[in-house]
Amino acid sequence: MTQEQDFKGKVVLITGAASGIGEATALKFAERGAKVAIGDINEESNKVVQQIKDHGGEAVFFQTNVSNPEEVKALVEQTAAHFGKIDCAFNNAGVLPQIASFIDTTVEEFDKTIAVDLKGVFLCLKYELEYMVQAGGGSIVNTASVAGLIADPDMSPYVAAKHGVVGLTKAAGIEYADKGVRVNAVAPGVTATPLAKEKLEDPEIREEMIGNVPADRAAKPEEIAETVLYLSSDKASYVMAQTYVIDGGQIAH
Ligand SMILES: NC(=O)c1ccc[n+]([C@@H]2O[C@H](COP(=O)([O-])OP(=O)(O)OC[C@H]3O[C@@H](n4cnc5c(N)ncnc54)[C@H](O)[C@@H]3O)[C@@H](O)[C@H]2O)c1
Numbered sequence: 031m032t033q034e035q036d037f038k039g040k041v042v043l044i045t046g047a048a049s050g051i052g053e054a055t056a057l058k059f060a061e062r063g064a065k066v067a068i069g070d071i072n073e074e075s076n077k078v079v080q081q082i083k084d085h086g087g088e089a090v091f092f093q094t095n096v097s098n099p100e101e102v103k104a105l106v107e108q109t110a111a112h113f114g115k116i117d118c119a120f121n122n123a124g125v126l127p128q129i130a131s132f133i134d135t136t137v138e139e140f141d142k143t144i145a146v147d148l149k150g151v152f153l154c155l156k157y158e159l160e161y162m163v164q165a166g167g168g169s170i171v172n173t174a175s176v177a178g179l180i181a182d183p184d185m186s187p188y189v190a191a192k193h194g195v196v197g198l199t200k201a202a203g204i205e206y207a208d209k210g211v212r213v214n215a216v217a218p219g220v221t222a223t224p225l226a227k228e229k230l231e232d233p234e235i236r237e238e239m240i241g242n243v244p245a246d247r248a249a250k251p252e253e254i255a256e257t258v259l260y261l262s263s264d265k266a267s268y269v270m271a272q273t274y275v276i277d278g279g280q281i282a283h
Pocket residue numbers: 045046047048049050051052069070071072094095096097122123124125146173174175176217218219220221222223224225226
């Protein structure tokens with residue numbers, strides 16, 4: 031089998047694929063033969079679906095707020111009904127909180143960030159695992175962050191949420207390792223996506239974000255996508271409950 035077709039016939043569910051890392055991953059999965067279902071709050075996802083179809087692939091968009099249990103349950107059910115199965119899932123939707131010191135962080139901002147970045151991943155895992163265990167197997171990748179392993183200053187809700195994603199990955203990963211479902215996470219460093227764009231355009235903030243990155247640049251979304259595809263593939267058949275760091279050397283520094 032050529033690498034270009036290694037996901038032929040597979041069905042992949044991706045959240046947060048209207049832009050950035052999720053979009054790059056959706057396009058790469060589709061290039062390699064997968065059928066892609068996108069769950070996102072943003073209707074721009076339709077453009078990604080169209081791009082996949084224009085290249086001869088199959089894709090569908092279900093508008094979903096990942097912090098809403100009914101909507102996430104429906105996303106999993108609709109994906110399975112539409113394509114007949116789900117082989118892989120990439121739980122990637124996320125938001126950044128306002129930059130603020132711990133003391134200045136509002137309770138509302140904390141709740142909002144946790145609802146999407148942590149509860150959203152919990153809900154996706156819950157319903158995907160339920161489906162995959164009953165179906166006999168599958169593979170799931172969550173998007174954590176280097177902020178799930180070290181603390182970035184002035185982003186306490188995000189740091190808490192992403193540490194939680196690393197924890198959920200371990201918890202789900204060990205519980206379902208013997209039931210044919212592998213659960214892993216990626217922990218990207220600074221990545222040039224709409225989420226980080228505004229900050230990267232300000233030279234002072236850019237220096238703060240990239241200054242301690244040995245690679246001296248942000249990651250391209252496609253560089254994160256490659257690791258997601260590896261972890262989702264059978265090549266990673268003995269990789270379970272792990273968080274893969276893709277950070278240009280940042281946290282080893
Ligand atoms: N860009 C970075 O530097 C960086 C670094 C580490 C981790 N991450 C993580 O990568 C993931 C993707 O982020 P990105 O950088 O590609 O940003 P992005 O803003 O381009 O993508 C985020 C996606 O999530 C979707 N989304 C937001 N809230 C949602 C909700 N409630 N329900 C459903 N979808 C929702 C958005 O519509 C968008 O499509 C996030 O989890 C983020 O925390 C990003």
